[in-house]
Amino acid sequence: MSAPSRLPAAPPPEDPARAPTRPAPPPEPLDAAAVLELYRQAGGLRQGHFVLSSGRHSDTYLQSAVVLQWPALAAALGRALAAPWHGRVDVVVGPAMGGVVIGHETAAALGVRMVFTERVDGRMALRRSFAVAAGERALVVENVVTTGGSALEVAELLRAAGAEVAGLATIVDRLPEGAALPLELHALARVAAASWDPSDCPGCASGSGPEAPGSRRGLPSTGR
């Protein structure tokens, strides 16, 4: 199998029976290389052969929760995400679960409120008495944008409520090469990662079994 060479090999995540080691404070400025290094050190960015939450197989595993479990890292990422949007946003909106923690940190940095959307019968919705008002400028925040589908659904929901969608901010842009979304997009880092239907997966073709690193006790992987 041709090993992907875009990213350095990372050690597997720590033994789940032991508490993770407290990470070093995030560097300033938090440029793209530094963001990916935070993920790599936390075990949230690995190379190999993985099953994604969608069921597709990939050579790259990306999991933001292990980075965002550290409030100092989440706050630093939120400040970096907020940078292009100061004065342009009245409310941050994140799709649950991936947009909740980082959306809240981004809103804190912008000094605005944050609400999150949830799926109700498969459709994105604002619950819990959350609302956006007509004319409010809304920023959609995600941890990873893989297809942009969730972000576009959130944007549609916001426009239906009369809000203006300022754009989309994400920690990691994992969109397919050449893909463009009809939203102003600012990402802190980009990861070029292929994914395949299991029947077309080169990892499977080479005979290696895929890993589902987000899964414990039979739960599906939460990696993206």
Ligand SMILES: [Zn+2]
């Ligand atoms: Zn495979």
